[in-house]
Amino acid sequence: MGWLFYEELFFMLAFAGYIVASIAFFVLLVSSKEKVGKFAVAATSVGFALHTVAMFVRIIESGRLPFSNQYEFANSFTWGIVLCYLAIHFYYRFTAVGAFVMPLAFLMMGYASLLPRHVRPLMPALQSRWLTIHVGTAVVSYGAFAVACGLSVLYLLNSKKSQDNQKKKLLPDQEAVDFLSYRVAAFGYLMLTIVIVSGAIWARSAWSRYWAWDPKEVWSLITWLIYSVYLHLRFNRGWKGKPAAWFSIIGFACVIFTFIGVNMFLPSIHSYV
Amino acid sequence: MNKFQRWLFSLHLGIVLFILISIYAVFATLLPQGLPVAYYLEQYHFGAVIIAFGLHDAYSSWIFRLFMMLLMINLTGCTIKLIPSQRKRYRPDFSPSPKPNAENLWNELLIFDQVKNKFSKKGFKWFQKDGETWGVKHRFGVFASTVTHIGIIIIVMGSFVGNFFAQEGFFNLIPDEQAVFHENNFSVQLDDFYLDFREDNSVKQYYCDLTVLRNGESVKETTIWVNRPMKFNGIQFYQASYGWASRLKITDNEGNEAMNRFLRNDESVFFEPAHLTIHLFGYFPDFAMGHNEMPLTMTEREVNPHYAVVLYHFGEFVDSFIMNPNQSFTYQGYEITFSDSVLYTGLIYRRDHGYYFVLLGCFLLMIGLIMAFYTYPKYILMRKNELYAVTRQNAWGFSMWVKNQLKS
Numbered sequence: 001m002g003w004l005f006y007e008e009l010f011f012m013l014a015f016a017g018y019i020v021a022s023i024a025f026f027v028l029l030v031s032s033k034e035k036v037g038k039f040a041v042a043a044t045s046v047g048f049a050l051h052t053v054a055m056f057v058r059i060i061e062s063g064r065l066p067f068s069n070q071y072e073f074a075n076s077f078t079w080g081i082v083l084c085y086l087a088i089h090f091y092y093r094f095t096a097v098g099a100f101v102m103p104l105a106f107l108m109m110g111y112a113s114l115l116p117r118h119v120r121p122l123m124p125a126l127q128s129r130w131l132t133i134h135v136g137t138a139v140v141s142y143g144a145f146a147v148a149c150g151l152s153v154l155y156l157l158n159s160k161k162s163q164d165n166q167k168k169k170l171l172p173d174q175e176a177v178d179f180l181s182y183r184v185a186a187f188g189y190l191m192l193t194i195v196i197v198s199g200a201i202w203a204r205s206a207w208s209r210y211w212a213w214d215p216k217e218v219w220s221l222i223t224w225l226i227y228s229v230y231l232h233l234r235f236n237r238g239w240k241g242k243p244a245a246w247f248s249i250i251g252f253a254c255v256i257f258t259f260i261g262v263n264m265f266l267p268s269i270h271s272y273v
Numbered sequence: 274m275n276k277f278q279r280w281l282f283s284l285h286l287g288i289v290l291f292i293l294i295s296i297y298a299v300f301a302t303l304l305p306q307g308l309p310v311a312y313y314l315e316q317y318h319f320g321a322v323i324i325a326f327g328l329h330d331a332y333s334s335w336i337f338r339l340f341m342m343l344l345m346i347n348l349t350g351c352t353i354k355l356i357p358s359q360r361k362r363y364r365p366d367f368s369p370s371p372k373p374n375a376e377n378l379w380n381e382l383l384i385f386d387q388v389k390n391k392f393s394k395k396g397f398k399w400f401q402k403d404g405e406t407w408g409v410k411h412r413f414g415v416f417a418s419t420v421t422h423i424g425i426i427i428i429v430m431g432s433f434v435g436n437f438f439a440q441e442g443f444f445n446l447i448p449d450e451q452a453v454f455h456e457n458n459f460s461v462q463l464d465d466f467y468l469d470f471r472e473d474n475s476v477k478q479y480y481c482d483l484t485v486l487r488n489g490e491s492v493k494e495t496t497i498w499v500n501r502p503m504k505f506n507g508i509q510f511y512q513a514s515y516g517w518a519s520r521l522k523i524t525d526n527e528g529n530e531a532m533n534r535f536l537r538n539d540e541s542v543f544f545e546p547a548h549l550t551i552h553l554f555g556y557f558p559d560f561a562m563g564h565n566e567m568p569l570t571m572t573e574r575e576v577n578p579h580y581a582v583v584l585y586h587f588g589e590f591v592d593s594f595i596m597n598p599n600q601s602f603t604y605q606g607y608e609i610t611f612s613d614s615v616l617y618t619g620l621i622y623r624r625d626h627g628y629y630f631v632l633l634g635c636f637l638l639m640i641g642l643i644m645a646f647y648t649y650p651k652y653i654l655m656r657k658n659e660l661y662a663v664t665r666q667n668a669w670g671f672s673m674w675v676k677n678q679l680k681s
Contacts, residue, residue, distance in 0.1 A: 011519065031618070048619070076339050096559075121471055121475065121477070121592060123475070124476070124478050124479060124498070124499035125498070125499055125500065127478065128499060129501045130341060170493070175669060176669060178669075179668070179669035179670060180670075181668075182667075183646075183667060183670055186646045187646070189642070189646075190643065191640075193639055193642055194639065197635040197638075197639065200631070200635070201632070203501075205500050205501070205502060206499060206500045207511070207513075207621075208441070208502070208509065208511045208513070208621045208622075208623045209502060209623070210628060210631060211432065213301075213304040213306070214332075215333045218298050218301065218302050219302065220449060221298065222295045222299060224293060225291045225292075225295045226295060229288050229291050229292060229293055232287070232291075233288065234286060235283050235645075235665070235666065262302075264325050266302055
């Protein structure tokens with residue numbers, strides 16, 4: 001049995017962990033039982049550990065970071081989402097946020113599982129140290145936007161405050177969710193800026209032009225502009241609450257289109273990712 | 274400042290422009306760019322609208338340039354407008370005021386001087402005026418938006434410089450050929466071009482050995498590959514493409530050479546004595562026949578080389594051949610052979626001084642964003658039995674941090 005077997009094994013175990021975590025988070029929302037929340041976080045953590053092992057096996061197998069095709073990026077993207085969620089959970093103790101983030105991770109991993117997994121050597125254009133910076137920051141950025149989107153969904157669903165005291169205890173304060181969504185989106189935005197800048201520097205050394213108006217580049221710019229609007233309105237006009245939450249969700253829709261939609265519907269020199 | 278100027282420099286216009294540019298760019302990505310106008314008029318019901326709004330060549334269109342120009346004016350005006358208030362807030366004696374609904378973090382257990390000492394260790398500097406004491410950290414963060422905006426302005430200006438003044442071109446070279454840059458008084462010679470293969474015969478990398486010559490003297494020798502261009506005299510040279518060139522020889526029935534030249538794949542040559550057009554359909558170094566009876570190459574290794582050649586006489590199809598380098602065919606007494614195939618390289622050259630402005634702008638943009646999101650000004654305001662965490666950014670997070678500090 002080769003490395004591919006073990007990678008697939010750990011990938012599927014992690015996938016199972018994320019499915020269990022998603023279900024447990026849903027049960028948590030319905031039952032409001034603290035124990036269920038602890039189990040959901042444990043399942044997420046175990047899934048994340050297994051996922052990390054799967055990623056390491058692939059790194060050993062391919063001799064490089066798993067950033068070079070749609071499967072590898074979707075896989076890393078999922079890893080980034082769960083990493084951002086766990087970081088937020090362990091820092092702020094907002095367990096219930098997982099109910100809105102883990103389904104995104106589960107869906108993204110489901111998408112990855114449908115893609116071909118062959119390990120292919122890097123094509124000449126991808127043989128650059130910028131690959132790590134450009135795609136590595138994209139993984140973190142997209143993960144942060146996913147978590148911000150999950151927080152925004154939580155905010156919108158939690159707008160009608162439940163009278164159930166147990167639920168009130170379970171769901172974080174609306175103001176905290178609103179602020180956290182903004183802070184996570186701001187972090188994702190900074191990372192996205194690094195993605196675009198590092199991509200431009202790399203494009204110049206590989207293709208001669210730092211910006212070629214390729215659909216992937218343009219959609220990254222559109223995503224950046226949407227989040228720029230969101231952050232400006234939030235900071236300067238005090239946009240909070242529902243409008244800000246909707247904007248965060250629209251921003252994440254742009255992220256998803258940049259990642260999947262552009263590859264499916266638009267011709268692009270970035271067609272390998 | 275009159276009403277028009279206020280509007281021109283307003284956040285409102287900036288937001289509107291961001292949204293308009295986004296919408297315009299969305300349409301641009303959905304349409305093929307740079308095709309003839311007739312194509313859009315024939316293919317799309319709203320072809321006239323596409324042309325009117327310049328969406329067929331979106332990023333060079335008048336409307337896109339107008340958006341960008343307005344954005345530049347807006348950002349510049351907005352930045353200049355904000356500087357006085359930022360300078361005021363930067364002054365050490367600027368005292369913050371908490372929001373009316375701000376949470377008072379003071380509790381009975383706190384001791385005024387201990388709180389000051391605690392936050393002094395975290396980098397806060399303390400000031401006092403009119404019975405108020407406040408600590409401040411990251412005062413320079415007030416300039417975050419200015420730095421960010423200047424970064425964006427420089428990026429856009431740099432891209433304009435690139436659009437209008439950049440030099441760019443493409444040329445092919447066979448080994449030992451030269452490309453002459455008369456204006457710059459040098460030439461670039463390709464010494465060798467070769468492929469590095471993996472075990473599975475896929476191409477790992479493309480290498481060009483180049484020599485730069487000035488007045489016949491070698492002034493630079495280097496090897497370039499994808500992601501590793503050569504820079505000379507402010508011009509970057511990039512390995513961009515490659516192909517095969519094959520030697521075509523035509524000899525008459527007395528053995529005299531009537532033609533000897535290289536042909537690239539899919540290139541034709543007219544041989545006047547026989548009114549013959551010779552089209553090299555392709556050179557296939559690892560020849561195989563595809564399922565649709567079309568020749569193809571399995572790899573770029575020369576393990577089974579073949580040529581596919583098509584002949585036309587006065588524009589009419591005559592015959593086609595698949596032959597290897599040792600074979601020849603005769604037409605009207607002329608013997609035609611192909612041999613000595615070599616790899617040629619396609620090089621892009623580009624000189625764009627705007628890039629350095631873009632790079633500077635990107636650097637400032639990132640610094641500005643870090644200042645805006647992380648090193649923004651933070652104030653701790655203390656009055657008698659009152660303590661407030663004050664910041665325009667991340668009020669909730671900063672307040673939580675101050676609470677945690679006070680607890681510990």
